[in-house]
Amino acid sequence: MEEQIAALVAKVAELEAASVGAKITNAMFAETFYYLTIPLMIIIHAGFLAYEMGASRMKNVLSSGVKNILAFAFMIPTFYFFGWWVYWGFPTGLTFSEGPAGISGAAYASSIALGWGESAQYMGPNIADQASGVFFGAFALFAATTASIMSGAVIERIQTVGFIVLAIVLGSFAWVVAAAWGWHADGWLVTKFGVHDFGAAGLVHAVAGFFALGVLINLGPRIGKFNADGSANHIPGHNMPLTVTGLMLIIVGFWGFLMACVIVPGEAWSWFADKPSTIYGTPITLSALSFNILMAIAGGIIGAWLLTRDPFWMMSGALAGIISVASGLDIYFPAHAFLIAFSAGLILKPCADWLERRGIDDAVGAVTVHGTIGLYGVVMLGVWASGYPALQGAAGDTPTINLMGQIIGAVVFFLCGFVPGYIVSYILKMLGMLRIPKGAELAGMDHVKVPAESYPEWGADAPITPAE
């Protein structure tokens, strides 16, 4: 009998040891999962860098690069200083109160997301907290992505410091407020209206796209973009292959972006012990992501090719394809995602042309690709997924996904982007910090402010464009 008890005790100890091992393994997996999304998302920035430099004329190549690199550098510390706090503090709206899930409000945010006092233990290396840093990293990269989206639209005439101020307002505040409201278990758009935006079509892409529109209205077009009769000239970038390759790199990075939207199972902060979920606690699989992202890329490219035959718009179509189904990547059927992405690829160029005819000089089509298509994706999910759970335990607790809720979400995301973009750029304009002087724009921003040459052996034989 004693031998049997001893054997049982030994067995229990063995199982307990194994259980501890499994927990450590799972924590390592969870930590590694988010950690790897960070370099993948940095590939988005490599893409934006190449894409914007390629879309710039030779006289502005390096200044476009400087702007993009510097935005990334300022985004990280400002998101650390206050952006992370905004995400946890704002979900219930301007009351800053605690929401039903108990992970929001000013008090909660101040206890985990400030770099001083007791809260600082969660904002630095901590043996007992393996998650905060990797979550922060993934969110900081979302923030940097919003700044890069705006960056492309304003190339070749914006002041560097003015641009950085705008990037900070967008990346460390405006989109974070939208995320707190529509991409958080306590977010009022989710709990009151059933908004569902798994892959951030609205709260990242539309916010950034329409923030850019607000800036473009105050910034004005590049010299030579529009003729006296209002017709537009095409100002080609100096290197289309670089631009197209950059767009493909953005697509690569998107896999990290969307991977970071998944909550892994088995941790204290997970929704489930045994299955991954969306940020709303609804189930998702990486298989769903693979099926739908791939089909959406294909659909977007095919739609854009049918209408334009232009590699720039084809790759923009790939981006638009993903963005158009991003809200519902967790629940679309692949062929369904393909068709929605195809329609996004089709409407892309006409939407960009419509904007151009209204005097908006969006150098890379960012307002359309990210803004218009982002909202299109949010609303499309309302059309197709009405009645589906918006949040874990949806029945009775939270409205299910519905068209009106998605439209309300789309309007809020539009306002979260456009209003601060317009107001802050207007203030910068009044202060003389928005646009470079005419002489400097004509001379080329590289010549004026970059102590390096992009192609020193090319000489003065660069092709002349209508704007020079």
Add this chain to the structure above:
Amino acid sequence: MFPYSEASWDVVDGAMFIGWGTALPGITTFLAIVVCIAVLVIGGRTEAAKTKKFDS
């Protein structure tokens, strides 16, 4: 609409996409195939028309 009596994923243990259990997946797959073929046909025709101009 959500194809289960209760609007919760707790009642789902398998396929979890819009239209599961209806004709929608088949319809969308068929339409996607049609789109691919149609785009190739249209693309082939316009490309032929463009290249023909340089054929003389």
